Amino acid sequence: MARKKLDPQEFNLPSQSVGYSVCEWETDGHRCRYPGSMSTNMGGTGPWYCRLHYGCKDPIFGAQIIQASMDYKHPTPEEIDAEARRKSTEYCQKIGMTRRENESPEAYAIRRKQWLKEKFSTALKVAA
Numbered sequence: 001m002a003r004k005k006l007d008p009q010e011f012n013l014p015s016q017s018v019g020y021s022v023c024e025w026e027t028d029g030h031r032c033r034y035p036g037s038m039s040t041n042m043g044g045t046g047p048w049y050c051r052l053h054y055g056c057k058d059p060i061f062g063a064q065i066i067q068a069s070m071d072y073k074h075p076t077p078e079e080i081d082a083e084a085r086r087k088s089t090e091y092c093q094k095i096g097m098t099r100r101e102n103e104s105p106e107a108y109a110i111r112r113k114q115w116l117k118e119k120f121s122t123a124l125k126v127a128a
């Protein structure tokens with residue numbers, strides 16, 4: 001069954017959102033506004049629930065979660081990208097992988113990629 005596309009304005013979604021990414025828990029005609037990111041269905045068809053409604057068995061607690069979710073505003077793709085960049089920069093600074101003086105952005109990107117490759121190859125050896 002195809003999922004119903006949601007009204008971005010009603011669900012505080014960014015206007016360019018496809019409108020499917022909201023928790024599917026409903027109580028008395030009200031639907032949760034939190035991101036629906038968890039499902040027991042491994043096929044990808046849902047139903048999708050937020051981390052609070054996932055596995056929730058208590059309808060009263062479920063209704064309280066919906067009430068708390070009403071003012072939740074979903075981030076825009078630009079906000080999601082900015083947060084990912086911020087975390088990446090913060091992590092690179094933490095491990096000392098900052099851009100060297102006179103290093104071109106391309107050379108810095110190659111050095112970061114090489115560092116990740118080495119780190120990943122070590123992780124694979126440990127797992128094997």
Ligand SMILES: [Zn+2]
Nearest residue numbers: 023032050053
């Ligand atoms: Zn929910």
